Amino acid sequence: MAGPSKQTVMLAELRKLGLKLTSQRVAVVREIADDCSHPTAQELFERLQPHMPTMSFATVYNTLDALVSAGLCTPRTLSPGATRFDPNTAPHHHAVCDGCGLVIDLPIDKTDADRSSRARPAHVPQGFPVRTVEQVVRGSCAACLAAKAQ
Amino acid sequence: MAGPSKQTVMLAELRKLGLKLTSQRVAVVREIADDCSHPTAQELFERLQPHMPTMSFATVYNTLDALVSAGLCTPRTLSPGATRFDPNTAPHHHAVCDGCGLVIDLPIDKTDADRSSRARPAHVPQGFPVRTVEQVVRGSCAACLAAKAQ
DNA sequence: TTCGATGCAAAGCCTTTGCATCCTG
DNA sequence: CAGGATGCAAAGGCTTTGCATCGAA
Secondary structure, eight states: OOOOOHHHHHHHHHHHTTOOOOHHHHHHHHHHHTOTTOOBHHHHHHHHGGGOTTOOHHHHHHHHHHHHHTTSOEEEOOSSSSOEEEOOOSOOEEEEETTTOOEEEEOOOHHHHHHHHHSTTTTOOTTOOEEEEEEEEEEOOHHHHHHHHO | OOOOOHHHHHHHHHHHTTOOOOHHHHHHHHHHHTOTTOOBHHHHHHHHGGGOTTOOHHHHHHHHHHHHHTTSOEEEOOSSSSOEEEOOOSOOEEEEETTTOOEEEEOOOHHHHHHHHHHTTTTOOTTOOEEEEEEEEEEOOHHHHHHHHO
């Protein structure tokens, strides 16, 4: 389990693709590599800006696009509003809050894997090659539940 | 199976909620009631505008919001870009094209129902009441597949 | 030194909002 | 007739783009 960190892998992959490792890209990669909160570009920018006053939106998007193209990060549009970025490249499901759009990773255990991987065939049209099958669990997060109760 | 049409049901529900049945609302309802292509507000507007020159975006959104609030229509944000509206209120899954964002309904058969309804519990956190569980099948539609091949 | 990357600002989509006017009930 | 609904236009979020400047390799 003690392999290279996620951020090391990401930076190595970007370099392998011939992309320059600018300080801005390194900063974005460090910020998102181990973040399982599915941040938006806006959120990443707001976290980075204080430490790097010249950081711009365009660069955040540029770096995220590079990571997505490299298959190191997945853009998620599971709820209205800004695209969220997910550094977890292992297959997994998501719980999404109807109220605030919060996205929670749901690991796939053996039982789930059986269900979701094999559930694919039914009714998917001919000529539609399947890349992934995910489950989306919609409901309310604890915070929104509490807010609604008041 | 010969119940009232979907559009009749929608209009009756809107009236029941005390909303006025303006010609604009009737037009939007007629346009979306039996449309399984998951149109965007923009698309609905572009279809209606030629026949109803004064139709405005605000009214399309207004009517769609009313239908959503009434539970007669579901907004879907399964791919980047505009929200798509789904008049199919029965539980079902979706196939989504990575290339163009096309959304195809996948009916739930008995076997699927068993899988998806029961698949819920695993790893969903405490205090997260579940409203729905859907499957999202991602891949490529026939048109995008053909376009890529060239 | 070179060519790609950055920062800035403007433009582009999608959606919401404010307000005067209109029209259903 | 009254109050809700409409149309228009402007504003508001999110994202992309263009271009002059900068800096990693």
